[in-house]
Amino acid sequence: MSQEAISRKGASASAEACNAAEGELIERAKHDPQAFGLLYEAHYARILNYVYRRTLDVSVAEELTSNTFFNALRALPKYRHRVPFRAWLYRIATNEVRMRWRRLKRRPALEAQLERIHFSDAAEPPDVVREKLQSYARLHECLARLPEKYQAVIALRYLEELPIAEVAQVMDKREGTVKSLIHRGLKRLRALMGDDGATFL
Amino acid sequence: MEDFLTGVPKPEVSEGGHRAELKARLLQEAARPNAASPSPARWRRRLVWAALLAVVVTGIAGAATALRSFVVRGESKNVTVEGRDGPVTWGISSSGSYPATSQEEANALHDAIEKAIADGKYELVKTVPDDPQPVYIYKITLPDGSTTQIGCEHLPRRDPAEALREVQNQIDQGSGELVGINEVKGFPEQTCYSYRYILSDGGVEVVGRGAPYLGGEEAVRDEVKRLFAEGKGELKWGPPNFADMYCYRFTLTNGKRMLYFTYSPQPEK
Numbered sequence: 001m002s003q004e005a006i007s008r009k010g011a012s013a014s015a016e017a018c019n020a021a022e023g024e025l026i027e028r029a030k031h032d033p034q035a036f037g038l039l040y041e042a043h044y045a046r047i048l049n050y051v052y053r054r055t056l057d058v059s060v061a062e063e064l065t066s067n068t069f070f071n072a073l074r075a076l077p078k079y080r081h082r083v084p085f086r087a088w089l090y091r092i093a094t095n096e097v098r099m100r101w102r103r104l105k106r107r108p109a110l111e112a113q114l115e116r117i118h119f120s121d122a123a124e125p126p127d128v129v130r131e132k133l134q135s136y137a138r139l140h141e142c143l144a145r146l147p148e149k150y151q152a153v154i155a156l157r158y159l160e161e162l163p164i165a166e167v168a169q170v171m172d173k174r175e176g177t178v179k180s181l182i183h184r185g186l187k188r189l190r191a192l193m194g195d196d197g198a199t200f201l
Numbered sequence: 202m203e204d205f206l207t208g209v210p211k212p213e214v215s216e217g218g219h220r221a222e223l224k225a226r227l228l229q230e231a232a233r234p235n236a237a238s239p240s241p242a243r244w245r246r247r248l249v250w251a252a253l254l255a256v257v258v259t260g261i262a263g264a265a266t267a268l269r270s271f272v273v274r275g276e277s278k279n280v281t282v283e284g285r286d287g288p289v290t291w292g293i294s295s296s297g298s299y300p301a302t303s304q305e306e307a308n309a310l311h312d313a314i315e316k317a318i319a320d321g322k323y324e325l326v327k328t329v330p331d332d333p334q335p336v337y338i339y340k341i342t343l344p345d346g347s348t349t350q351i352g353c354e355h356l357p358r359r360d361p362a363e364a365l366r367e368v369q370n371q372i373d374q375g376s377g378e379l380v381g382i383n384e385v386k387g388f389p390e391q392t393c394y395s396y397r398y399i400l401s402d403g404g405v406e407v408v409g410r411g412a413p414y415l416g417g418e419e420a421v422r423d424e425v426k427r428l429f430a431e432g433k434g435e436l437k438w439g440p441p442n443f444a445d446m447y448c449y450r451f452t453l454t455n456g457k458r459m460l461y462f463t464y465s466p467q468p469e470k
Contacts (some may be wrong), residue, residue, distance in 0.1 A: 033231035037224060044220050052214045062219045069227055071375035074416060078285050078373060088374075095376040098399050116217065119210045132210045139209060149401050158206035172370065186202045 022085055030077050040069055043086060046160075047093050053159045054097045054151070056140050058116050064096040071096075087169035090160070094152050094170060101148065142192040150185030153178055230416075271307035272298050282366045285373035291365050291408075297351075313343045314351060326350065332450070332458060333380035333397050334405040354407070367400045368408055379418055381460035382425045383409055394418050395460065425451055425461045434467050 028035035047068055052061035071092050079088065118124065119132050143151050156167045157178075164182075168175045273296060281290045297314075301307035317323060322342040329336045329352070336352045343349060371377055381395030393409045400406060413419065428434060434449030437460065449461045 033228045036231050037228055040224055040227060044223075045216065048216065048219075049211075049213050053211060056212075058214055061214060062223075065219075066223050066226075069223065070230065070416070073227055073231055074414070075373065075375035080285065092374045092376060095371055095374060098401075099376065099378055099397075101399075116215045117212050118215060119212060133212055136209065136212055139206075148403065154206070158203070158209075159211055161207075186206075190202045 023081055026076070026079060026081070026085055030079075036073060036076070039085065043089050044069075046086070047089055050090065050155070050160055051093055051097060053140075054155055055100070056137060060100065064093065064100060067096050068093040083169040083172075084166070087166050090156065090162075090166075090170040091172065094156075098148055098152070139193070142189055145192055146185055146188055149181060150188060153181045154185045154189065157182055271301050271304050272296065273304075273307050273311035280362050280365055282362055282369050284369045289369055291369075293361055293365075313345075314341055314349075317341045317343055333395070333460060334407050364400060364404065364406055368398050368406055371398050372396075372410075372414065375415065377415060379413075379415060379421060379459070380407060381462060382422045383462040384464060392422050394422075395462075421453065421459060424453055425459055428453075429461055429463070429467055432468050434461060436467070439466070 022039075025035050025039060029039055044065070048061055048065045051064045051068070052058060055061055055064070068089060072089055075092075079085070083091070117129060117133055119129060124132075143154060146154070153167055153171060156162045156170055157164070162170070164175050164178055167182075168178045171178060173181075278293060279290050280293055281288050283289075297311055299307040299310050301310060318341070323339045326338045326340050329338060334354055336354060338350055338352050341349050341351055377396040377398055379394060380397045383393040383395055385393055393411055394413050395407050395409050396415075398406045398408070428451045429449060434451050437448040437450050439447040445464055447463050447466055449463070449467055451459050451461060453459055
C-alpha cells in the first residue's frame with residue numbers, strides 16, 4: 001500500500017471517529033444540557049464569524065448567532081445525522097442571514113466596530129485593521145448585490161473555506177449544482193467588481 | 202477571481218461577553234422541562250392550518266363606478282411534502298377580494314385569473330413593499346385576451362409544493378419569523394400563528410400554523426390581545442375588503458411589529 005493510501009485511510013478513519021464522537025455527543029445533547037454546551041463551545045466562533053462576514057455588523061452577528069443556536073436547540077430532537085452537525089448549523093445560520101438580509105436597513109458603522117475586529121492572530125495597528133476592513137467591505141458590497149443563492153455558496157466556499165461537498169450539504173443541493181452556482185456567481189461577482197473599479201486577479 | 206477570494210483577508214470578531222452570556226441562556230433553556238420540540242408523532246398530529254393565502258388585494262383596472270368588493274374563496278386542496286420526520290400535509294387555498302358588480306361576476310373573474318396564472322399568462326410589473334410581505338403587482342392576460350392588473354401576496358408558482366418544501370425545510374430547522382396572530386373563526390379560544398419565510402428565489406411566503414414552534418409565541422399572543430383590548434392597534438384593513446375579517450397592526454414592547462387577524466373590530470380607546 002502506498003504512503004498516500006495510508007494517509008488517506010488514516011484521515012478518513014479519523015474523520016469517522018470524530019463524526020462518531022460528535023454523533024454520540026449530539027445524542028446526549030438531546031437530553032443533557034451540558035452536552036449541548038460542549039457542542040456550542042465547539043461551533044460558536046465559526047458561526048459568529050460566518051454571520052459577521054455575511055452582515056458586517058457585530059451586534060447583528062451576535063443576534064443571529066443566538067437565533068441559530070436557539071433554533072438548533074429546539075430542533076435538536078429531530079436531528080437525524082443526515083448531514084454533519086456543522087453543516088446543519090451553517091444551514092440554520094444561512095437561513096437566519098437570509099431572513100434578516102432584507103430587513104437590514106442601516107449600514108454597519110465600521111469605525112465603531114474596529115475594536116472588536118481583527119484579521120489575524122497578530123495584533124495589528126488600528127489603521128491597518130481599518131484599511132483591511134474597508135477593503136473587505138467593498139467586496140461585501142459587491143457580494144450583497146448578487147442574488148442570495150450566489151452569495152451563500154460563495155461565502156461558504158471562499159470565506160468559510162468549506163469543501164464543495166460540505167457547501168452542498170449546507171445548501172441541501174447536489175455538488176454539481178453547487179459548482180454551477182459558484183461558477184455563475186463568480187462570473188457575476190467579477191463583473192460587479194470590475195464595474196466598481198476594483199482590482200483583483 | 203478564485204485566487205482573490207481565497208487570499209482576501211477575512212475579518213474575525215473578538216468574542217467579548219456574548220459567548221458566555223448566550224451559553225448561560227442556552228443551558229437555562231435546555232434545562233427547562235418541555236424545552237425540546239414535540240415528539241414526531243405529536244408533531245404529525247398537530248393541525249396544519251393553512252398555507253399560501255394567495256390573495257388578490259388590489260383593484261382591477263377599469264371603470265370603478267358601481268363596483269363593490271366581493272370576496273371569493275377558491276377551492277382548498279392538500280399538498281404533501283416530505284419533512285424531516287416524514288410526510289407533512291399542507292392545506293392551501295387561494296382567495297381574493299374583487300371589485301365587481303355581483304358575486305357571480307367576482308367568481309368568474311377569480312376563475313379567469315386562476316386559469317391565467319395556471320397557464321403562465323402573467324408578468325410581474327412591480328413589487329410594492331408591505332408588511333408582512335411585499336405585494337407583487339402582475340399584469341394578467343385573461344382567457345378572453347383582455348389584460349388586467351392584480352396584486353398578489355406571493356409569487357404565483359405553478360407548483361406550490363416547491364415553495365412548501367422550502368418552507369417545511371425551514372420549519373424543520375426551527376427557522377421562521379412570527380409576524381401575526383390569527384383568531385380562528387368560530388373558535389375564539391383558539392389561536393393560529395402566521396410565520397414569514399424567505400425562499401431561495403427571493404419570494405416571501407407567510408403561512409399559518411395551528412401550533413407554535415419557535416418558542417415565545419404565546420407571550421406575543423397574550424400581549425397582542427391585551428393591546429387589542431386596550432384599543433392600541435392600527436387598522437390595516439377591514440370589512441368590506443375581506444368580508445368580515447379585520448387586520449390590526451401593533452407595536453410590541455420589544456419594538457417588534459405584529460399583526461392581529463380578527464373577526465371583531467377593536468374596542469375604542
